[in-house]
Amino acid sequence: MNNTACKLVGCEFPLFAFTHCRDVVVAVSRAGGFGVLGGSSFTPEQLELELRWIDQHIDGRPYGVDILVPEHQALPTGKPLTLDFLAAQVPQKHLAFAVELLRQHDIQVEPADLLPQSLPGMMPEIGEALMDVAFRHPIRLIANALGIAPPSMIERARAHGVPVAALVGAKEHALRQVAAGVDMIVAQGTEAGGHCGEVSTLVLVPEVIEAVEAVRKVPVLAAGGIMNGRQMAGCMAMGAAGAWTGSVWLATTEAETSPAFQEKMLAATSRDTIRSTARTGKPSRQLHSAWHDAWHGSDSPGTLPMPVMSLLASPAFRKIERAAEAGNPKAMELLSYWVGQGVGLVHSITSASEVMRSFKNDFAEALMFLNEQVED
Amino acid sequence: MNNTACKLVGCEFPLFAFTHCRDVVVAVSRAGGFGVLGGSSFTPEQLELELRWIDQHIDGRPYGVDILVPEHQALPTGKPLTLDFLAAQVPQKHLAFAVELLRQHDIQVEPADLLPQSLPGMMPEIGEALMDVAFRHPIRLIANALGIAPPSMIERARAHGVPVAALVGAKEHALRQVAAGVDMIVAQGTEAGGHCGEVSTLVLVPEVIEAVEAVRKVPVLAAGGIMNGRQMAGCMAMGAAGAWTGSVWLATTEAETSPAFQEKMLAATSRDTIRSTARTGKPSRQLHSAWHDAWHGSDSPGTLPMPVMSLLASPAFRKIERAAEAGNPKAMELLSYWVGQGVGLVHSITSASEVMRSFKNDFAEALMFLNEQVED
Numbered sequence: 001m002n003n004t005a006c007k008l009v010g011c012e013f014p015l016f017a018f019t020h021c022r023d024v025v026v027a028v029s030r031a032g033g034f035g036v037l038g039g040s041s042f043t044p045e046q047l048e049l050e051l052r053w054i055d056q057h058i059d060g061r062p063y064g065v066d067i068l069v070p071e072h073q074a075l076p077t078g079k080p081l082t083l084d085f086l087a088a089q090v091p092q093k094h095l096a097f098a099v100e101l102l103r104q105h106d107i108q109v110e111p112a113d114l115l116p117q118s119l120p121g122m123m124p125e126i127g128e129a130l131m132d133v134a135f136r137h138p139i140r141l142i143a144n145a146l147g148i149a150p151p152s153m154i155e156r157a158r159a160h161g162v163p164v165a166a167l168v169g170a171k172e173h174a175l176r177q178v179a180a181g182v183d184m185i186v187a188q189g190t191e192a193g194g195h196c197g198e199v200s201t202l203v204l205v206p207e208v209i210e211a212v213e214a215v216r217k218v219p220v221l222a223a224g225g226i227m228n229g230r231q232m233a234g235c236m237a238m239g240a241a242g243a244w245t246g247s248v249w250l251a252t253t254e255a256e257t258s259p260a261f262q263e264k265m266l267a268a269t270s271r272d273t274i275r276s277t278a279r280t281g282k283p284s285r286q287l288h289s290a291w292h293d294a295w296h297g298s299d300s301p302g303t304l305p306m307p308v309m310s311l312l313a314s315p316a317f318r319k320i321e322r323a324a325e326a327g328n329p330k331a332m333e334l335l336s337y338w339v340g341q342g343v344g345l346v347h348s349i350t351s352a353s354e355v356m357r358s359f360k361n362d363f364a365e366a367l368m369f370l371n372e373q374v375e376d
Numbered sequence: 377m378n379n380t381a382c383k384l385v386g387c388e389f390p391l392f393a394f395t396h397c398r399d400v401v402v403a404v405s406r407a408g409g410f411g412v413l414g415g416s417s418f419t420p421e422q423l424e425l426e427l428r429w430i431d432q433h434i435d436g437r438p439y440g441v442d443i444l445v446p447e448h449q450a451l452p453t454g455k456p457l458t459l460d461f462l463a464a465q466v467p468q469k470h471l472a473f474a475v476e477l478l479r480q481h482d483i484q485v486e487p488a489d490l491l492p493q494s495l496p497g498m499m500p501e502i503g504e505a506l507m508d509v510a511f512r513h514p515i516r517l518i519a520n521a522l523g524i525a526p527p528s529m530i531e532r533a534r535a536h537g538v539p540v541a542a543l544v545g546a547k548e549h550a551l552r553q554v555a556a557g558v559d560m561i562v563a564q565g566t567e568a569g570g571h572c573g574e575v576s577t578l579v580l581v582p583e584v585i586e587a588v589e590a591v592r593k594v595p596v597l598a599a600g601g602i603m604n605g606r607q608m609a610g611c612m613a614m615g616a617a618g619a620w621t622g623s624v625w626l627a628t629t630e631a632e633t634s635p636a637f638q639e640k641m642l643a644a645t646s647r648d649t650i651r652s653t654a655r656t657g658k659p660s661r662q663l664h665s666a667w668h669d670a671w672h673g674s675d676s677p678g679t680l681p682m683p684v685m686s687l688l689a690s691p692a693f694r695k696i697e698r699a700a701e702a703g704n705p706k707a708m709e710l711l712s713y714w715v716g717q718g719v720g721l722v723h724s725i726t727s728a729s730e731v732m733r734s735f736k737n738d739f740a741e742a743l744m745f746l747n748e749q750v751e752d
Contacts, residue, residue: 200566226578
């Protein structure tokens with residue numbers, strides 16, 4: 001294939017794989033797709049190591065980086081971003097609630113264990129430093145995962161000849177992104193893992209395409225719930241230039257997801273996710289667990305705004321993950337991670353290159369099936 | 377086309393139109409699609425008149441009837457179903473809340489105005505009487521809109537040689553329906569108008585197809601959010617045998633929807649719907665209005681179970697509709713009706729036959745577009 005999305009980023013098959021795992025980026029791009037590394041979970045130093053590794057293993061195939069730079073943050077501005085300053089943003093009541101919740105699940109922690117241990121990647125200052133790193137590498141796409149792509153991202157991308165993509169969950173946001181100058185829109189439905197809006201992929205994709213075409217024709221990728229090549233073909237029949245995927249790569253042998261979480265993924269149905277503010281402060285879809293029941297329950301002090309909720313949730317989930325991996329069954333009840341409703345379509349853990357093969361086969365079969373039905 | 381869905385019901389183009397309007401049924405079926413009349417909003421006597429009219433105008437084309445027979449009801453059993461008995465089911469607190477809400481919106485009503493005025497069609501006894509009528513006509517499909525198709529529906533349909541369809545919002549329900557003996561599954565995503573689950577169409581359709589194929593291969597229609605032929609083609613690329621639609625027919629000149637509601641539909645975006653219990657007692661998607669804000673607000677006495685909520689909401693919405701039509705702007709704020717997220721794709725009110733033409737054109741274009749992208 002050589003459609004508008006393929007031409008923009010130089011790939012063969014317009015399947016975009018968002019992942020935090022460098023091995024997945026490499027496997028996808030080497031198989032003709034387009035790997036996108038989620039940069040905001042790394043420090044700038046870590047990101048440099050990841051991208052260097054990718055450059056060494058990707059055989060010159062194209063790849064991209066995604067950075068989460070939200071438009072609105074709840075932190076006081078103008079203060080130096082130290083760990084002490086961040087720790088002071090987490091209210092005692094919320095810290096105590098998290099400590100008690102973990103203890104109830106047989107995870108012995110002290111308040112200090114749940115204080116921020118690193119600067120959150122989703123802060124503007126960190127976003128700039130991550131971009132410094134990204135633009136030093138031969139990336140073929142930079143994506144902003146939440147809100148309008150900041151002017152600095154667009155300016156720096158232009159200067160480096162790198163296209164900019166942005167994720168949107170509503171038509172109005174797509175129009176603002178196009179006006180801001182982005183080169184590709186990812187229309188992400190409510191079924192998606194991670195930050196998402198309320199409109200489903202099936203409605204959002206044609207709605208965004210229609211709105212964007214009336215202004216400036218840029219490729220629109222479909223995202224949210226896409227786990228196989230049949231769904232990808234379906235979205236492209238609706239006019240999408242390709243598919244942007246995330247959850248499907250969490251079920252690969254290469255992924256950063258723990259065996260404990262993969263076990264929960266295999267057991268989950270499409271009804272086992274929740275769109276909740278209890279992890280980052282903004283609504284994001286995750287595997288539903290006892291964590292969400294507690295934070296949305298009647299005893300809860302309420303969830304905190306972005307990025308303060310993450311300051312507390314990130315260290316808590318590191319503890320939960322470690323305890324679950326160690327075989328603590330109560331910790332398993334709390335264990336969660338970002339995943340979309342497509343988790344109901346996951347039945348096994350395979351390699352990323354096997355997922356790529358399946359996508360291509362299923363895509364070809366879907367096209368054949370559709371043509372046959374019409375000719376019938 | 378002559379695929380499995382077309383063969384089952386004898387239509388040419390597997391577009392199923394659920395509607396409460398006999399004109400839409402006739403226009404769709406005459407144009408090669410398959411009209412399905414929603415029977416539960418009629419008394420048995422009214423349904424007889426509607427079906428007689430359809431038989432006279434449909435030129436022998438196939439059509440179906442949909443009847444809502446829920447598995448679970450909140451009424452005491454064994455009592456005769458009189459209007460007085462039903463009126464006694466509505467708590468005074470809720471009645472007073474509704475009266476006050478309408479008055480706040482310049483609609484002058486007395487409590488007696490909001491008491492049940494007819495037996496609700498969704499009660500099992502009424503469902504049987506509606507089936508008595510339906511099976512006296514040459515219907516080619518009977519559908520159950522909520523929960524497992526009751527044994528009597530399946531037995532009577534078998535005796536008349538009529539296939540049975542059932543709507544489902546989750547994979548588990550699809551498996552139960554197939555075990556109960558239904559001949560076609562309508563997998564309806566959360567973006568759909570009316571009663572719906574939480575899983576999106578894009579995820580639910582492949583999930584249901586996969587689950588059903590492992591048991592007994594019956595055609596699966598996609599439903600929820602489908603407003604045009606591109607989306608229909610997209611769903612069929614995923615393996616659906618056709619599309620089941622509802623909201624798109626509300627925006628036709630023939631529809632039962634009032635001009636006031638059509639005006640609200642044209643102004644709405646895909647984010648203006650709500651999945652709420654405030655109309656029937658079970659979660660159903662509607663245009664979001666001041667009605668929902670009130671019933672889900674802090675002063676609300678809470679919503680009532682099915683069918684009691686309908687006993688109160690139905691007369692209230694008749695009053696609201698009449699006031700809105702008379703030009704009362706506060707009544708317009710309350711006005712609502714069942715509609716899916718696809719309302720964001722409605723830009724004009726046209727005839728049902730024009731909608732059929734567009735669907736066929738868009739379907740053909742989507743197929744061409746998909747084939748071209750691959751060949752590119």
